[in-house]
Amino acid sequence: MTTTQTFPSYQAGSGWNALLGQRTPRLAAPADRHFDVIVIGAGVTGLAAARRIAEIEPASRILLVDASVIGEGSSGRNSGFLINLPHNTGMSGHGSPLETAKKQIAMYDEGLTWLKSLVDHHRIDCGWSHIGKYHAAATEEGEASLRSNLHQYRQWGVEYRELRKADLENDLGTGYYRYGYHSDNNVFVQPATLVRGLADSLPQNIHLWEGEPVIAVEKGKPHRVLTRTMQLTTPRVVITNNGFARKLGFARDRVFTIYTYAALTPQLEQNELDKLGPAAEWGVIPANRLGTTLRKVASGRFMVRSAYSYESEQPLDQVNALLQDSYRRRFPALRDHRFEYVWGGVTALTRNGALYFGQVDDGMFISIGCNGAGMLKGSMFGKLLGEMACGQQSPMLADALGFERPTWLPPEPIRRIAVVSAIGYQKRKAGLER
Numbered sequence: 001m002t003t004t005q006t007f008p009s010y011q012a013g014s015g016w017n018a019l020l021g022q023r024t025p026r027l028a029a030p031a032d033r034h035f036d037v038i039v040i041g042a043g044v045t046g047l048a049a050a051r052r053i054a055e056i057e058p059a060s061r062i063l064l065v066d067a068s069v070i071g072e073g074s075s076g077r078n079s080g081f082l083i084n085l086p087h088n089t090g091m092s093g094h095g096s097p098l099e100t101a102k103k104q105i106a107m108y109d110e111g112l113t114w115l116k117s118l119v120d121h122h123r124i125d126c127g128w129s130h131i132g133k134y135h136a137a138a139t140e141e142g143e144a145s146l147r148s149n150l151h152q153y154r155q156w157g158v159e160y161r162e163l164r165k166a167d168l169e170n171d172l173g174t175g176y177y178r179y180g181y182h183s184d185n186n187v188f189v190q191p192a193t194l195v196r197g198l199a200d201s202l203p204q205n206i207h208l209w210e211g212e213p214v215i216a217v218e219k220g221k222p223h224r225v226l227t228r229t230m231q232l233t234t235p236r237v238v239i240t241n242n243g244f245a246r247k248l249g250f251a252r253d254r255v256f257t258i259y260t261y262a263a264l265t266p267q268l269e270q271n272e273l274d275k276l277g278p279a280a281e282w283g284v285i286p287a288n289r290l291g292t293t294l295r296k297v298a299s300g301r302f303m304v305r306s307a308y309s310y311e312s313e314q315p316l317d318q319v320n321a322l323l324q325d326s327y328r329r330r331f332p333a334l335r336d337h338r339f340e341y342v343w344g345g346v347t348a349l350t351r352n353g354a355l356y357f358g359q360v361d362d363g364m365f366i367s368i369g370c371n372g373a374g375m376l377k378g379s380m381f382g383k384l385l386g387e388m389a390c391g392q393q394s395p396m397l398a399d400a401l402g403f404e405r406p407t408w409l410p411p412e413p414i415r416r417i418a419v420v421s422a423i424g425y426q427k428r429k430a431g432l433e434r
Contacts, residue, residue, distance in 0.1 A: 006247035007067030007213045008074070008257075008346045011316050015264040015341025016080070016192035017071035019299075023196055025069040025210040029230060035063040035207075037389065038225050038234040040214050040248070041241030042066035043075035044375055045367050045382035047198045049238050052386030054203035062206045063234075065227065066241075067213035070199040074242060076192035077345030078375060079262065079293055079305050081133060081283060082115070084108035085158065085185045087353075087373035098155050103399045105156060110396065111380025112187065124197030127298055129188040134284045136168055136180035138432040142287030143179040150181060158183060172284065172294075173277040176330045176432075180284075188281060188295070191375065214241075217248045219361060238389055239366040240382060242374075243348030251356045254406040255348050255369045256419060259312065261319045262305040263327075263339040264297075273300060275333055289372075290426040291433030292326040302327075304339075306434060308426075310419050313344045326434060347372050350406035357381055358388070358401055365389045369406060 036057070039050045042064050050064040066073065086104045119128055137143040153160050160183040169175045171182075202208060218224040222233040239245050243257035268276075273296075281298040292306040304323045307314070320342045328337045348369045350356065355377070356369040367385045370378050384397050409415055427434065 004247050006215050007241070007244055010072075010344055011313055012341070012343040014072055014077045014192055014345070015262065015343055016190055017076050018341055019190075019264075020071070020192055020196070023071065023200075026208045027211050028209070029212070030063060030207045030209060032061065033231070034222070034233045036060035036234065037062045037236045037238060038232060039064045039238040039240060040066075040217070040225070041239070041244075042070060042199060042208065042210070043073050043240065043242065043378065044195060044198070045242070045370075045378035045385070046238070046240035047195070047202070048379045048382030049240055049367070049386040049389070050206050051198075051202060052383045053238075053389055054205050056387065056390045056392065058203070058205060060205060063209060063232065064202070064206055065209045065212055065214060065225075067211070069210045070208075071192040071196050073195075074345050074347060074374065075195040075378070077262070077343060078191050079283070079295055079303060080189045080191040080375070081285075081295075082112060082187040082189060082376040083133065083185060083373060084112050084187075084376060085156075085183075087371065087377070100403065101152070101156055104403075105158075107380055107396055107399065108376055111376050111383065114383060115376070115379055118198065118201070119194070122197060122201035124194060124201070126189045126191075126194040126197060129281055129298060130184070131186075131188065131279075131281060132182055132184040133186035134163070134168070134172070134180055134182050134282060135287065136163075136172075136177040136284050137287035138177050139287070140178075141429070141431075142291075142433050145287045146179060146181060153183070158185060171277050171279070172282065173275050174330045186283070188283060188298075189375070190299075194375075214248065219364070223363060236363045236365070236389055238385060239360075239364070239368065240385070242368045242370060243346060245366065245368045250360065250366055251368060251406070253409050253411070254356055255350055256409060256415060257311055257346050257348055258419075259309045259314070259344045259346050260305065260372075261307045261314070261323065261342070261344050262303060263320065263323045263342040265302045266338065266340040267300050268302065272334055275331065276302065286430075286433045288426065288430040288433040290423070290430045292330075294330070301340075308423050310416060310423065316342050316344070319344070347374065351409055352404065352407045354404040354406045355381060356406050357385065357403075
């Protein structure tokens with residue numbers, strides 16, 4: 001049995017979750033010790049996988065277990081963009097051939113339709129807003145990167161609207177950016193509301209167990225799943241706890257974890273909101289991966305997200321100062337640049353940007369390594385993973401299994417040296433995009 005911590009711990013709660021009313025977590029241990037399926041990780045991927053298995057096998061008993069409580073995991077800590085296009089197209093592993101890109105787009109479109117049907121059916125008031133997103137560049141190099149992305153958009157048949165500096169200043173209230181474009185391929189949500197709503201509307205044959213870390217998985221017939229307080233058995237294990245699957249012995253040479261950081265302002269007065277452009281809500285994706293993501297939230301707050309660190313969190317006072325600087329440089333006319341909430345969140349990356357997905361052993365299935373595009377991508381691949389665990393086949397599942405696989409990562413300490421060096425290089429390269 002491992003003594004290594006198998007789950008993330010954070011210095012602060014998610015700002016998105018803090019905005020919501022109290023929710024009673026489901027902390028009760030199951031009465032049974034044997035389940036037909038055990039799903040490890042109750043973020044969007046695990047929720048989707050468990051739900052799909054329950055739909056296909058209504059008589060099966062499914063345990064969904066998570067070390068955190070719903071809304072405080074990674075799925076409740078992101079920026080709330082549901083982007084239905086291949087992510088970070090200029091990064092290694094994302095320069096997809098046209099056929100592969102179109103398969104991914106079809107997959108994400110189906111995932112978006114499925115999520116929307118769940119939101120509507122269960123009346124999840126997550127602020128679903130299909131208004132697209134901006135991409136904006138502050139530097140000449142950033143502009144060149146965005147123009148390269150648009151070449152792919154044209155190949156894919158994706159519509160967009162190019163924007164000059166004056167257009168961006170009119171739309172966003174800042175003259176910081178020199179070039180950009182807008183596309184409709186994004187939905188905004190309040191991520192903690194969405195994940196809480198999905199968890200609280202699960203089928204009855206799923207036992208959700210929050211606040212209980214899994215500390216080991218032992219292969220066998222049946223498999224054994226050891227939590228902090230209990231030993232469980234099952235013929236099928238579904239692994240969806242992203243980068244922390246490594247701590248359970250999976251994908252150790254394929255996945256690593258990165259922490260990134262976000263902040264939300266207090267509720268802004270209307271005259272301050274007016275300085276952030278005329279629209280009630282918008283979001284900006286930076287031209288460099290280590291740049292700053294912005295979101296004007298329909299509820300009257302503003303979100304800033306930036307910075308990366310390898311495998312552990314930076315001190316939040318340093319993070320706060322960095323995020324305030326990014327905010328101030330873009331919107332110097334605002335009265336102040338205070339944040340009410342500052343928090344970190346972990347994401348799992350692979351060397352080439354590919355998802356670690358599929359069957360890894362008899363009765364063992366896995367989907368991890370979202371590479372920073374987890375909400376929609378994780379939901380759809382979780383759905384497909386649930387279908388695979390039930391023995392189903394489909395053209396879309398075949399497409400998912402045919403995508404590029406994660407490439408090998410060197411062991412520590414070489415890995416740390418390489419990743420930290422790459423982060424440092426990308427920071428310098430990002431420049432004013434940060």
